[in-house]
Amino acid sequence: MLVAQCQQPGASIAGVAMAHQINDNMLRTWLRKAIEAGELAPRDLPRIIPLQLAAPVAETTQSIRIHIQHGSTQIHVEWPVADASRCGEWLQGWLR
Secondary structure, rough: OOEEEEEEEOHHHHHHHHHOOOHHHHHHHHHHHHHHOOOOOOOHHHOOOOOOOOOOOOOOEEEEEEEEOOOOOEEEEEEHHHHHHHHHHHHHHHHH
């Protein structure tokens, strides 16, 4: 039973769902229904553990890098992440 697999130590709902080629939201629904039916205690559900992430690198050092090769023609573009929307517009225009 997939619900039981989710209760194993170290198991993740997403991992179990992916291994059985089902949507993880469907598996979460089954877990919730098992609780409502009294088949599973709420404390048995896997918990989300908050993580502390390192501070992001300043945007001035980040860039979008695009490398395109078509035949013998090569194009290398470096665009600041802070201006990603304009990069997307440029790329869409270029690809038309």
